[in-house]
Amino acid sequence: MGTVGKAISLLELFTVGEPEHGLSDLSRRSGFDKATTRRLLMAMASHGFVEQDAETRQYRLGAGLSRLARIREARVPFLQTAVPFVRDLSTETGETVHLSEFGAGALVTVHVEHPARANRVNVDIGQLLPLHSTASGIVYMAFARDELVAACLKGSLNAFTPHTLVDPAAISRSASETRERGYSICDQGFEEGVISVAAAICAADGFAIGTIAVAAPKARTTMAEIAERGLAVMAAAREISTRLNGENLKILRRQA
Structure with a gap:
């Protein structure tokens, strides 16, 4: 080194x-x-x-x-653009909402809004999110370049819970389903008792640069709420992407 x-x-x-x-x-x-x-x-x-x-x-x-971070934010105002949507979504859902940005081969948590309630999912600023085992990671791969996805699926993948997908074929299927749906669902893949939905924030070329996600305790989350939150994160991600890139945004619908 x-x-x-x-x-x-x-x-x-x-x-x-x-x-x-x-x-x-x-x-x-x-x-x-x-x-x-x-x-x-x-x-x-x-x-x-x-x-x-x-x-x-x-x-x-x-x-x-x-x-240095402020210089970068002045050039690419990711936080300035996205944080208001994160706050609104947390208020709307009453759950933890976190924003991530991809860099140096990893998804990094750059902003978190926690609800006031005691029983909540805790996410830390700066936390790295594994691509194969989180809602943010799966949706990122769904809208990432093929070579990046291939690199992510090389080698052994950690099983964080009994529900973590570690088979590359199964992960690819999950990413394909996510791409068609528009948002990902991760049921206890990273932490037991937590279910999350996420959507990709894209660059003008349609490839993902980050994600926005809602994480909640599984015990109090219904399937109807999952669907509602999925549509909500997808709408927020699309609006953030549009504001970052203007009307030239191209959402890719590539086949797996």
């Missing part, structure tokens, strides 16, 4: 649940020796990508990353 790859792997250790780490912890988790870890941190700190608390000596992500 090169120097840049090592630095990025350190950044990826920071999460919503663990926003700060000490040098020893970062060294242990990354597998790098302390000298290498310190050198990488100092280099990133000089560019504002990490910062160190003067009292605790703990490291956290720095404002330099926010600056």
Whole structure:
């Protein structure tokens, strides 16, 4: 792994649940020796990508990353465009609604709206969503380029629950059904007791760039609600896609 790859792997250790780490912890988790870890941190700190608390000596992500994120958002206003729809959908359904964007081979959760109710599905900002086992992942593959789908289905796939699809042929069938329906349904594929629906947010060429999903406890979700939410996420995704791309949006209906 090169120097840049090592630095990025350190950044990826920071999460919503663990926003700060000490040098020893970062060294242990990354597998790098302390000298290498310190050198990488100092280099990133000089560019504002990490910062160190003067009292605790703990490291956290720095404002330099926010600056880059804002530059990108100014060019591709994904959050600015989509967040109002996420909020409206959460209010309408009373369930967790999350927004994801694809990058570097993974779907990354970039915004979440949780309902006020205690019994809800919790999703974290920055959470990576496996493509084969989530509603977001399946609908993303349904509207992704063939070569990307083939790469995603290579090798062994983790079974997160007894309901997770791990057979490539079964996953492809699910993606094909999703493409025809317009939205995906994932029944406990990633987390037991959770059922989700999702729709793809597309670029002007019709290929997916992200997803919007509703996740709810299965115990209180009826099939009628699943259908209603499916149509709702599909409508929201289409409107977000149109606003991002103008009227030139091309929704692909490719055969599997």
